[in-house]
Structure formats: C-alpha cells, structure tokens
Amino acid sequence: MRADARRNRARILAAAEEVFAEHGASASTEEVAARAGVAIGTVFRHFPAKRDLLAAIMKDLRRRLIDKAEALIANGDPKTAFFDYFTYLVESSAKIGTVVNLLAEEGPSIEPGEQIMALTHAFGTLMDAAREAGAVRPDVRPDEVIALLTATTHGAMAAGWSDDLRRRTVNLVLDGLRPH
Amino acid sequence: MRADARRNRARILAAAEEVFAEHGASASTEEVAARAGVAIGTVFRHFPAKRDLLAAIMKDLRRRLIDKAEALIANGDPKTAFFDYFTYLVESSAKIGTVVNLLAEEGPSIEPGEQIMALTHAFGTLMDAAREAGAVRPDVRPDEVIALLTATTHGAMAAGWSDDLRRRTVNLVLDGLRPH
DNA sequence: TTTCAACATGAGTCGTCACTCATCTTATCG
DNA sequence: CGATAAGATGAGTGACGACTCATGTTGAAA
Numbered sequence: 042m043r044a045d046a047r048r049n050r051a052r053i054l055a056a057a058e059e060v061f062a063e064h065g066a067s068a069s070t071e072e073v074a075a076r077a078g079v080a081i082g083t084v085f086r087h088f089p090a091k092r093d094l095l096a097a098i099m100k101d102l103r104r105r106l107i108d109k110a111e112a113l114i115a116n117g118d119p120k121t122a123f124f125d126y127f128t129y130l131v132e133s134s135a136k137i138g139t140v141v142n143l144l145a146e147e148g149p150s151i152e153p154g155e156q157i158m159a160l161t162h163a164f165g166t167l168m169d170a171a172r173e174a175g176a177v178r179p180d181v182r183p184d185e186v187i188a189l190l191t192a193t194t195h196g197a198m199a200a201g202w203s204d205d206l207r208r209r210t211v212n213l214v215l216d217g218l219r220p221h
Numbered sequence: 222m223r224a225d226a227r228r229n230r231a232r233i234l235a236a237a238e239e240v241f242a243e244h245g246a247s248a249s250t251e252e253v254a255a256r257a258g259v260a261i262g263t264v265f266r267h268f269p270a271k272r273d274l275l276a277a278i279m280k281d282l283r284r285r286l287i288d289k290a291e292a293l294i295a296n297g298d299p300k301t302a303f304f305d306y307f308t309y310l311v312e313s314s315a316k317i318g319t320v321v322n323l324l325a326e327e328g329p330s331i332e333p334g335e336q337i338m339a340l341t342h343a344f345g346t347l348m349d350a351a352r353e354a355g356a357v358r359p360d361v362r363p364d365e366v367i368a369l370l371t372a373t374t375h376g377a378m379a380a381g382w383s384d385d386l387r388r389r390t391v392n393l394v395l396d397g398l399r400p401h
Numbered sequence: 402t403t404t405c406a407a408c409a410t411g412a413g414t415c416g417t418c419a420c421t422c423a424t425c426t427t428a429t430c431g
Numbered sequence: 432c433g434a435t436a437a438g439a440t441g442a443g444t445g446a447c448g449a450c451t452c453a454t455g456t457t458g459a460a461a
Contacts (some may be wrong), residue, residue, distance in 0.1 A: 043407060043458055080410045085450060106336060169435060188390040191380050196372025210368040213361060217397015222427055222435060249418060260440045265420060 051160075052086050054076040054101070055093050055128050066095060099134050103156040106130065110163035123171035126164070127190060134194040135202075161187070178220050189214055230267050232257040234281070237274050246275060283336040286310065289301055290343035292348075303351035304395050306344070307370060311391050314374040315382075341367070358400050 056077035060068045072090055074081045088094040109129060113122040117168055163184075168186060171177040197207050236257035240248045250271055253399060254261045268274040289309060291304040341363075351357040373394055377387050 192372045192376025200371050208328035221401045
C-alpha cells in the first residue's frame with residue numbers, strides 16, 4: 042500500500058468519525074470527503090460502499106471499548122470498575138455518536154461476531170466482579186443491564202441531554218442497580 | 222369539508238401511523254398513500270408537507286397520552302398510578318414507534334407548546350402524588366425521570382427488545398426510583 | 402531518471418423522494 | 432337534475448445522495 046494511500050485512509054476515517062458523530066449516519070459521503078480534504082472518488086476507492094466506512098469506524102470503536110474494559114478488569118477496583126465502565130460507555134457515546142449501534146448489532150449490520158462477543162463478555166466479567174463484591178443487586182441479569190446501557194446511550198444522544206442531566210441520569214440508573 | 226375528504230384524511234392518518242410505526246419517520250409518503258388507498262397528490266392536499274403529516278400524528282398521540290394521564294390522576298391509586306403511566310408510555314412507544322420524539326420536542330420540531338406542557342405537567346402531578354405516598358425516592362427530579370423515560374422508550378424501539386426484556390428492563394428502572 | 406501500477410480526481414449516472422399542477426371526477430346545493 | 436367548486440389523480444420536476452469511470456497524477460521499484 043502506497044504511503045499517500047495509507048495517509049488518506051486514515052484521514053477519511055477520522056473525518057468520517059467526526060461527521061457521523063455530528064450529523065448521524067445519514068450524513069453524506071461527500072461531506073466526509075470534504076472534511077478529509079480528498080475527492081469523493083477517493084473515499085469510495087478505500088471503502089467501496091458507505092456501510093463499509095461505517096463498519097470500519099465501528100470496528101475501531103469496538104476495539105477501543107474492549108481495550109478499556111480489559112484494562113479495568115486487570116487494574117480496577119471490582120466494586121467500582123463496573124460503574125466506571127458503564128459511565129465511560131455513555132460518555133463515549135455522547136461524544137462519538139455512532140457508538141449507539143454497538144451492543145445491539147443493528148444499523149448497517151455487519152459482523153455480529155467476535156468483537157461483540159468479546160465486548161459482551163468483558164462487560165459480563167466486570168458485572169460479575171461487582172456483584173461478588175456486593176456492589177450490584179444479585180437479581181439483575183446482564184441482558185437487562187445491557188438494555189439499560191443501550192437505552193441510556195440512545196437517550197443521551199437522541200434527546201440532546203446537557204452534560205449535567207446526563208450525569209445525573211446515569212447516576213440514577215446506576216443507583217438502581219445497587220443493592221437496596 | 223366534503224364527506225369523502227374527511228374520510229380520506231382519516232384514512233391517511235391511520236395509514237401514516239402504521240407506516241411510520243413500521244419503517245420509522247423516513248418511510249416514503251408514497252407508501253403512506255398506497256396504504257391509505259389514495260393517490261400521492263391527495264396526501265399532499267391534506268398535509269402540504271411531510272412534517273405536517275408527522276405533526277398531525279404526534280398531536281393525536283399527545284392527546285391520547287394526556288387523556289390517559291388525566292384519567293390516572295382522577296381515578297388511580299397514587300402509589301401505583303405513576304408507575305403504571307410510565308409503563309404505559311413505554312408500551313405505547315413499542316407499538317406506535319413514532320412516539321419517541323414526544324417529550325423531547327425534537328424530530329420535525331413543531332409546536333413545542335401547550336400539549337407538551339400539559340403532558341409534562343400531568344407527568345409531574347403523578348410523580349408528586351407517588352412521592353407523597355412514599356412510593357418514589359424523594360431526591361429524584363422530574364427532568365431525570367423524563368430523561369429515563371425517553372431513554373427507555375428510545376431503547377425499546379431502536380434495539381428491538383423482546384416483550385419480556387422490555388418488561389424486565391422497565392421494572393428495573395422503576396425499581397430504581399423507589400425508596401431504598 | 403524512467404516507467405508504470407497504484408492512486409486521486411470530479412463530472413456524470415441512476416435511483417429515490419418530497420412536492421407540483423394540469424386535468425379529470427364527484428359531492429352537494431339550489 | 433344541472434352547475435360548480437371542492438376534491439382526486441398521477442405523470443412530471445428538481446434536489447440530493449450513493450456510486451462509477453475515463454482521465455490525469457504520483458510514489459517507488461528498477
């Protein structure tokens with residue numbers, strides 16, 4: 042792969058992440074090209090279809106989220122790591138936007154495979170640890186918590202909550218997960 | 222207004238509610254026309270722009286939701302009415318779909334006015350009653366609960382939760398609102 | 402430096418969708 | 432019954448967005 046090609050690919054990915062974060066996945070490929078400073082054809086050379094571009098962004102993002110989870114599993118306090126991660130995920134979504142379609146595989150549905158499983162597994166591990174440390178209600182199931190997570194994420198994005206409201210709402214959700 | 226015109230208007234509204242519920246607000250006006258059994262021109266005669274059609278649906282829906290809230294205020298048990306209403310709103314959204322953009326005024330933003338205020342007020346009344354009956358934590362604020370509501374609604378829709386998962390998740394949210 | 406495959410370019414194609422309008426149809430009123 | 436205005440029709444228009452391709456440019460191997 043030529044050097045300029047690699048550089049352009051990176052630029053396009055960065056631009057796409059910004060543009061899709063700002064205007065949602067319906068933003069035009071042309072705007073991505075403009076933001077990246079390349080012609081429209083170049084975008085389609087690197088990503089033959091728009092969904093490929095979205096898929097690439099998602100993949101990068103999942104990678105980051107998995108890394109973060111594994112770091113917390115390795116180094117975090119079991120009592121708080123789960124809550125920190127939940128908060129981190131919502132905060133990321135508030136910034137990155139496209140994140141929303143992550144744990145649910147929807148959207149331009151691609152590769153429901155390995156990474157999703159790794160992510161779900163890491164999330165479960167953090168949750169189990171918190172439960173064993175007595176920080177989470179023993180009767181909540183992981184799918185419910187993931188549902189809560191996607192809901193909070195969707196909500197934070199779709200209705201443009203203020204930073205303050207988002208924080209308070211997330212805390213309220215997390216509070217509901219603690220033992221009474 | 223001629224009789225056939227009134228009939229067509231009603232048909233279009235019903236068709237639009239179905240179509241937008243199934244395919245989201247991005248469904249084409251042409252499909253609404255087809256489902257209603259009228260030509261495309263007829264739809265635009267009654268609703269000069271697509272957003273007018275969406276607005277009309279929203280207005281009907283808000284009317285129903287307000288009525289339901291007022292019925293619960295008048296006849297319900299203060300301890301449970303709030304929770305029933307919250308559940309009802311999420312269930313409605315699961316069926317009706319377009320509901321999502323309701324309490325947040327977003328989407329085809331029209332008339333953030335009277336009805337929204339009535340809805341917010343009714344919701345607040347139910348919540349206050351529940352709090353005074355000792356059924357809701359005294360430290361949660363209405364805006365947080367509305368945020369939770371929109372989040373749950375968005376989540377239930379966007380990721381297609383099963384009926385069972387939706388019920389469990391809503392119960393988990395509501396449980397978090399009860400005093401410890 | 403030469404050479405050429407890889408790459409970039411952007412005007413153009415095709416499909417879709419909101420919306421229009423000239424023409425035809427019909428409910429309703431006297 | 433007419434007469435007619437209100438209403439219905441659906442082919443057509445313009446804008447937009449994903450994607451293509453003929454042509455021009457350049458990194459890097461020899």
